[in-house]
Amino acid sequence: MNFTLQLLLWYGKNKRNLPWRLTKDPYRVWLSEIILQQTRIDQGTPYYEKFVAAYPTIEDLAAADEHDVLKLWQGLGYYSRARNLHATAQTVSRDYGGNFPGGYDDIRKLKGIGDYTAAAIASICFDLPHAVMDGNVLRFLSRMFGILDSIDLPATKKKIQAIATENMDHLNPGDYNQAVMEFGATVCTPANPGCNSCVFNKSCFAFSNNSVGKIPKRSPRATIRNRFIHYLVLTVTHKGTDFIYLNKREGSDIWKNLYDFPSIEAVPGKKEHLLPAADFSELMQSSMPEFLEVSGQYVHLLTHQKLHARFYHFHSDKMVELPYILVLLKEIHKYPVPRLIDRYLVKMQHV
Numbered sequence: 001m002n003f004t005l006q007l008l009l010w011y012g013k014n015k016r017n018l019p020w021r022l023t024k025d026p027y028r029v030w031l032s033e034i035i036l037q038q039t040r041i042d043q044g045t046p047y048y049e050k051f052v053a054a055y056p057t058i059e060d061l062a063a064a065d066e067h068d069v070l071k072l073w074q075g076l077g078y079y080s081r082a083r084n085l086h087a088t089a090q091t092v093s094r095d096y097g098g099n100f101p102g103g104y105d106d107i108r109k110l111k112g113i114g115d116y117t118a119a120a121i122a123s124i125c126f127d128l129p130h131a132v133m134d135g136n137v138l139r140f141l142s143r144m145f146g147i148l149d150s151i152d153l154p155a156t157k158k159k160i161q162a163i164a165t166e167n168m169d170h171l172n173p174g175d176y177n178q179a180v181m182e183f184g185a186t187v188c189t190p191a192n193p194g195c196n197s198c199v200f201n202k203s204c205f206a207f208s209n210n211s212v213g214k215i216p217k218r219s220p221r222a223t224i225r226n227r228f229i230h231y232l233v234l235t236v237t238h239k240g241t242d243f244i245y246l247n248k249r250e251g252s253d254i255w256k257n258l259y260d261f262p263s264i265e266a267v268p269g270k271k272e273h274l275l276p277a278a279d280f281s282e283l284m285q286s287s288m289p290e291f292l293e294v295s296g297q298y299v300h301l302l303t304h305q306k307l308h309a310r311f312y313h314f315h316s317d318k319m320v321e322l323p324y325i326l327v328l329l330k331e332i333h334k335y336p337v338p339r340l341i342d343r344y345l346v347k348m349q350h351v
């Protein structure tokens with residue numbers, strides 16, 4: 001039996017029952033693909049369900065406020081995905097009358113949609129023969145067909161893409177793509193793949209050559225940068241009501257349009273550990289409210305960075321005018337914040 005048929009038979013029997021597999025609606029397929037980038041299925045599924053419930057159609061998502069979209073996304077990380085999701089919904093609504101474009105090139109042009117997502121939507125929703133490439137596909141096919149070059153190199157990806165395309169079932173490209181991804185995700189896993197019961201173990205290059213642990217090869221990883229951030233958490237009680245200062249992130253970084261606190265970032269090698277309370281006087285423009293406590297260190301991992309954060313809580317019984325955003329403490333849950341800030345707020349029972 002050839003590779004493609006064997007793979008499709010395996011998929012028919014073993015595919016997981018996932019909500020976005022019940023539809024070919026490009027809006028839902030696109031939503032699931034964006035949510036599942038850099039996110040595990042068990043973590044992403046509740047977000048998919050929340051988005052479909054809040055925005056049943058692409059027009060609903062297009063009409064939403066970006067603030068609400070970011071809030072619903074909170075906890076998933078990589079917030080540019082949510083901003084792009086919203087922007088693309090608006091493009092599809094404005095330029096395509098609310099109907100997702102049906103050609104690969106038009107899909108690929110939409111914001112936040114790369115080669116992988118365009119191929120997934122084109123094949124699953126429009127039966128177009130574009131092979132998907134993600135980490136699961138690269139690992140499975142490089143083991144199966146004995147690709148020994150580093151899979152980080154564009155030339156290697158191209159080679160594997162050609163193998164995927166050559167083996168594609170052109171009558172059923174959507175199922176073929178999903179089958180390759182599913183096999184990589186559930187059988188040909190990075191650690192402890194299920195080789196002994198694998199349907200390909202007689203034809204698999206890596207298994208036959210006792211080199212499953214050596215394929216795929218990777219180039220050495222970029223080094224992780226450590227950053228040390230000291231956050232100022234200033235609460236104010238005014239006329240019996242509690243407020244807290246937030247900082248809206250306007251720059252073009254990954255947390256754009258989210259809220260955090262005013263902060264001091266340590267210069268490498270200096271001020272990486274605890275700061276004296278007086279160091280915050282400049283952020284508070286020399287008003288010196290009462291210093292209450294400093295948190296333990298919170299560590300937060302990003303793709304190439306490791307953030308080490310502490311939160312310094314100050315409190316004032318009178319209004320302090322600062323160039324940040326003063327919000328009602330009881331309404332802080334309405335503001336989209338990065339996961340790092342959310343972890344602190346939950347622990348301090350501010351939300």
Ligand code: SF4
Nearest residue numbers: 188193195198204207
């Ligand atoms: S035999 Fe092992 S390495 Fe080869 S395809 Fe199957 S699970 Fe992957």
